[in-house]
Amino acid sequence: MPWYRKDLLDIESLSAEEIKTVLDTARAFKAVGERAIKKVPALRGKTVVNLFIEPSTRTRISFELAAHRLSADVINFTAEASSLRKGETLRDTARNLEALNADIIIIRHSCAGAPHFLARFLKASIINAGDGAHEHPTQALLDMFTIWEKKGRIEGLNVTILGDILYSRVARSNIWALLKLGANVTLCGPATLVPREFEKIGCRITYNLEEAIAQADIINLLRIQHERQRKTMFPSLGEYTALYGLNRERLAKTKPDALLMHPGPINRGVEMDSQTADCERSVILEQVTNGLAVRMAVLFLVNGGQPQEIAAT
Amino acid sequence: MPWYRKDLLDIESLSAEEIKTVLDTARAFKAVGERAIKKVPALRGKTVVNLFIEPSTRTRISFELAAHRLSADVINFTAEASSLRKGETLRDTARNLEALNADIIIIRHSCAGAPHFLARFLKASIINAGDGAHEHPTQALLDMFTIWEKKGRIEGLNVTILGDILYSRVARSNIWALLKLGANVTLCGPATLVPREFEKIGCRITYNLEEAIAQADIINLLRIQHERQRKTMFPSLGEYTALYGLNRERLAKTKPDALLMHPGPINRGVEMDSQTADCERSVILEQVTNGLAVRMAVLFLVNGGQPQEIAAT
Amino acid sequence: MPWYRKDLLDIESLSAEEIKTVLDTARAFKAVGERAIKKVPALRGKTVVNLFIEPSTRTRISFELAAHRLSADVINFTAEASSLRKGETLRDTARNLEALNADIIIIRHSCAGAPHFLARFLKASIINAGDGAHEHPTQALLDMFTIWEKKGRIEGLNVTILGDILYSRVARSNIWALLKLGANVTLCGPATLVPREFEKIGCRITYNLEEAIAQADIINLLRIQHERQRKTMFPSLGEYTALYGLNRERLAKTKPDALLMHPGPINRGVEMDSQTADCERSVILEQVTNGLAVRMAVLFLVNGGQPQEIAAT
Numbered sequence: 001m002p003w004y005r006k007d008l009l010d011i012e013s014l015s016a017e018e019i020k021t022v023l024d025t026a027r028a029f030k031a032v033g034e035r036a037i038k039k040v041p042a043l044r045g046k047t048v049v050n051l052f053i054e055p056s057t058r059t060r061i062s063f064e065l066a067a068h069r070l071s072a073d074v075i076n077f078t079a080e081a082s083s084l085r086k087g088e089t090l091r092d093t094a095r096n097l098e099a100l101n102a103d104i105i106i107i108r109h110s111c112a113g114a115p116h117f118l119a120r121f122l123k124a125s126i127i128n129a130g131d132g133a134h135e136h137p138t139q140a141l142l143d144m145f146t147i148w149e150k151k152g153r154i155e156g157l158n159v160t161i162l163g164d165i166l167y168s169r170v171a172r173s174n175i176w177a178l179l180k181l182g183a184n185v186t187l188c189g190p191a192t193l194v195p196r197e198f199e200k201i202g203c204r205i206t207y208n209l210e211e212a213i214a215q216a217d218i219i220n221l222l223r224i225q226h227e228r229q230r231k232t233m234f235p236s237l238g239e240y241t242a243l244y245g246l247n248r249e250r251l252a253k254t255k256p257d258a259l260l261m262h263p264g265p266i267n268r269g270v271e272m273d274s275q276t277a278d279c280e281r282s283v284i285l286e287q288v289t290n291g292l293a294v295r296m297a298v299l300f301l302v303n304g305g306q307p308q309e310i311a312a313t
Numbered sequence: 314m315p316w317y318r319k320d321l322l323d324i325e326s327l328s329a330e331e332i333k334t335v336l337d338t339a340r341a342f343k344a345v346g347e348r349a350i351k352k353v354p355a356l357r358g359k360t361v362v363n364l365f366i367e368p369s370t371r372t373r374i375s376f377e378l379a380a381h382r383l384s385a386d387v388i389n390f391t392a393e394a395s396s397l398r399k400g401e402t403l404r405d406t407a408r409n410l411e412a413l414n415a416d417i418i419i420i421r422h423s424c425a426g427a428p429h430f431l432a433r434f435l436k437a438s439i440i441n442a443g444d445g446a447h448e449h450p451t452q453a454l455l456d457m458f459t460i461w462e463k464k465g466r467i468e469g470l471n472v473t474i475l476g477d478i479l480y481s482r483v484a485r486s487n488i489w490a491l492l493k494l495g496a497n498v499t500l501c502g503p504a505t506l507v508p509r510e511f512e513k514i515g516c517r518i519t520y521n522l523e524e525a526i527a528q529a530d531i532i533n534l535l536r537i538q539h540e541r542q543r544k545t546m547f548p549s550l551g552e553y554t555a556l557y558g559l560n561r562e563r564l565a566k567t568k569p570d571a572l573l574m575h576p577g578p579i580n581r582g583v584e585m586d587s588q589t590a591d592c593e594r595s596v597i598l599e600q601v602t603n604g605l606a607v608r609m610a611v612l613f614l615v616n617g618g619q620p621q622e623i624a625a626t
Numbered sequence: 627m628p629w630y631r632k633d634l635l636d637i638e639s640l641s642a643e644e645i646k647t648v649l650d651t652a653r654a655f656k657a658v659g660e661r662a663i664k665k666v667p668a669l670r671g672k673t674v675v676n677l678f679i680e681p682s683t684r685t686r687i688s689f690e691l692a693a694h695r696l697s698a699d700v701i702n703f704t705a706e707a708s709s710l711r712k713g714e715t716l717r718d719t720a721r722n723l724e725a726l727n728a729d730i731i732i733i734r735h736s737c738a739g740a741p742h743f744l745a746r747f748l749k750a751s752i753i754n755a756g757d758g759a760h761e762h763p764t765q766a767l768l769d770m771f772t773i774w775e776k777k778g779r780i781e782g783l784n785v786t787i788l789g790d791i792l793y794s795r796v797a798r799s800n801i802w803a804l805l806k807l808g809a810n811v812t813l814c815g816p817a818t819l820v821p822r823e824f825e826k827i828g829c830r831i832t833y834n835l836e837e838a839i840a841q842a843d844i845i846n847l848l849r850i851q852h853e854r855q856r857k858t859m860f861p862s863l864g865e866y867t868a869l870y871g872l873n874r875e876r877l878a879k880t881k882p883d884a885l886l887m888h889p890g891p892i893n894r895g896v897e898m899d900s901q902t903a904d905c906e907r908s909v910i911l912e913q914v915t916n917g918l919a920v921r922m923a924v925l926f927l928v929n930g931g932q933p934q935e936i937a938a939t
Contacts, residue, residue, distance in 0.1 A: 037671035045350035047378060058722065061701050065673060065726055068699040073381040075374050088578035096371065098579065099601035100378055101346055193825060264722065265714035288725035358663035360691060384696040388687050401891035409684065409890065411689055412914035414659060 003301040010135040011176040025297035028310040043072035066295035125302035140173035142291040155182035163222035190214035246272035316614040320546035323448040324489040329593035338610035341623040356385035453486035455604040476535035488593035501525035559585035636761040637813040639801040649921035669698035692921035751928035766799035768917040781808035814838035832935035872898035
């Protein structure tokens with residue numbers, strides 16, 4: 001299926017077919033990453049701006065490397081030492097970047113909706129790299145890619161998302177993607193962090209860890225986001241780990257081929273113990289590798305590339 | 314006219330012919346920006362260093378993109394986390410950059426004269442990206458380019474510069490360029506910020522806004538530089554806006570084809586209201602786009618490029 | 627001699643032949659720096675990460691330029707605003723960079739042994755850009771290159787290292803390299819900073835400056851590392867300079883062809899006066915230039931390049 005969107009703002013508004021187009025495109029780019037020379041000229045002469053108002057080294061580097069591999073020029077624009085601190089509005093900052101001929105603006109912002117706001121008046125393509133507690137679509141796409149690659153399908157799989165659902169844009173984007181692609185989604189965590197509202201869109205909710213993971217094909221552990229919680233939503237990290245932390249004993253009660261995922265960075269000893277993080281069922285580092293291919297795909301598609309062109313690049 | 318200078322330090326020492334050479338060269342490079350692949354190999358293998366001792370995201374990014382488009386390698390060197398903080402002198406820092414084979418050093422510094430100081434002992438080309446309250450030559454050149462492109466000429470035009478003249482390197486560079494190219498320059502703002510000294514070099518000075526803008530072809534509004542004023546030179550921002558802020562009513566009393574310029578970032582509601590900033594007479598974003606072409610021209614010329622070579626690149 | 631190591635972690639474990647291989651390779655790359663287009667495609671499509679947990683503009687830029695000249699893609703990862711601040715372990719950060727297909731990770735870290743730790747479990751090549759007070763191997767290699775280029779040999783030369791030996795990774799790496807290549811090494815400085823232990827590995831130690839420099843062919847002045855000394859190891863900077871600072875009078879009592887080296891950044895008026903730093907016997911800026919060639923050589927060799935291939939690139 002061809003791709004018609006100039007932006008990637010969220011998963012909620014994508015169709016299952018559009019998600020599959022990204023995954024197919026990413027598969028082609030993953031093969032590029034295994035060549036001796038890992039670059040293609042697809043975005044040569046294009047300018048990609050990393051507009052990271054909320055800091056993030058990990059996601060910024062993944063996008064920066066993806067852009068380099070497509071031969072684009074990349075500019076990093078961070079909140080520190082920027083014109084935003086001189087009182088400029090986000091709208092003016094973005095319009096200035098467009099006036100500098102930015103072709104693609106990748107934005108991370110602490111306010112939900114910031115990417116949608118920019119997309120409305122810019123001709124440049126906007127990619128949401130995380131907006132507040134709203135969405136983080138490329139994370140969900142790389143998670144889908146990883147599941148698809150490992151399990152051969154997504155439809156019909158039991159996927160459990162564990163932890164801080166309420167504050168997690170990763171959870172929101174994953175839930176939308178999984179439901180659209182036909183997975184059975186279970187959410188689990190402390191009641192304060194797993195609101196019942198998610199049942200309305202088709203998720204199963206349980207506050208009991210064993211029940212949540214017993215039949216799971218995929219267990220996606222979210223990071224406890226200290227930085228995004230204004231007040232503590234559970235008594236202590238130790239208590240969280242006691243109730244919901246993954247370890248050898250708990251893993252023994254899951255399906256033998258259940259896979260462990262985590263968007264990183266891991267708090268070792270909190271969401272899971274170290275042994276679990278490094279066990280053979282963990283695909284955490286493969287998620288990182290797949291992130292590169294998925295972000296190449298997204299940059300390529302929003303810039304007007306069509307999937308069938310990749311083989312020729 | 315060929316270009317003979319290794320540096321671009323200020324506008325004051327340039328001839329009208331040299332300014333026109335930059336503008337002609339920029340026009341050729343602006344056409345490159347409209348190609349499908351916006352790069353030329355003119356500076357391939359050359360090293361451009363952004364030595365920004367005073368922070369500036371906007372100007373740094375403009376130079377960085379200009380260098381990328383010329384296929385140069387770019388290094389960003391900022392004051393934070395630098396050897397300057399280990400007690401190294403500016404002279405030693407610059408000589409080290411030259412020893413690393415830097416071909417062009419773009420410097421922004423809070424001290425007037427810092428670029429001239431470096432230019433005296435370095436073989437590398439020095440470009441002044443703003444030195445204290447002294448000059449900001451590439452800003453003036455992009456302003457001249459914008460006026461020339463919009464009005465077809467600069468000679469004989471009435472140009473009003475409005476606001477914080479005393480502390481503004483943008484004003485100083487613009488005044489020199491406009492006078493050399495034959496424009497009639499009016500300066501206007503609070504008396505504390507618009508010293509009478511400028512009359513000696515040929516500017517008209519008035520403290521009355523209506524008088525300043527009535528016959529203007531170009532109104533260039535300067536940013537109120539909170540960060541560069543040690544003590545407040547006017548009672549309040551609100552009072553400044555009441556007396557000198559541009560709005561619909563005041564704009565109605567200007568020539569119908571008078572254009573609005575601003576070097577950015579705009580303080581919306583201070584130098585002008587939002588409606589004025591976004592009206593069709595505003596060429597603020599075109600200034601940004603032209604900045605890229607002008608900076609490509611300057612990088613190209615100081616590196617020894619000659620205008621007639623561009624078509625062939 | 628071919629090169630077999632995937633990493634460059636220290637000088638202590640290198641053989642004299644391996645050091646010479648780096649120097650030979652650097653000589654070939656120095657010639658590249660004198661071409662009109664100073665780039666070779668040797669590392670095209672490769673990803674080099676500057677993982678600078680301890681800040682350093684100077685060394686980071688030297689590696690970044692070296693990587694650019696080899697046509698690699700470079701990512702800068704600094705401690706500020708990084709996932710390390712979110713509680714991620716160094717091991718996880720490094721494994722994530724490898725999962726992003728980093729081919730070479732250049733690490734500077736305040737803990738001795740950090741590069742060796744990473745090298746044990748990563749397939750990516752690790753280059754030590756300074757680890758605590760342990761080693762700074764590329765600095766020693768560029769110092770050896772400079773001596774070799776200037777004097778035609780290293781074996782049999784009298785080399786005096788002056789200053790803060792105890793806290794200096796530059797001293798440690800230089801001592802290993804000089805001893806392996808057959809130089810006679812004298813260490814001099816305040817007794818608190820020049821421990822007798824170094825005699826055991828074959829250095830001469832003296833606390834008398836005149837004695838230390840009288841027969842020296844090379845005088846390598848170390849930077850007084852304010853930032854690495856927890857308590858002051860000598861009464862005052864002034865006293866240090868009075869006893870060990872180099873100046874015209876002291877220089878007059880050395881061999882007429884003795885050369886002055888310094889790893890930078892210089893504290894003018896502390897390790898030496900300004901006149902001495904800039905005299906014709908100072909090769910300080912040539913060290914910087916040679917650093918670029920040496921770092922190109924190291925990047926090339928750890929990536930599997932073989933010296934004889936360079937002419938063909």
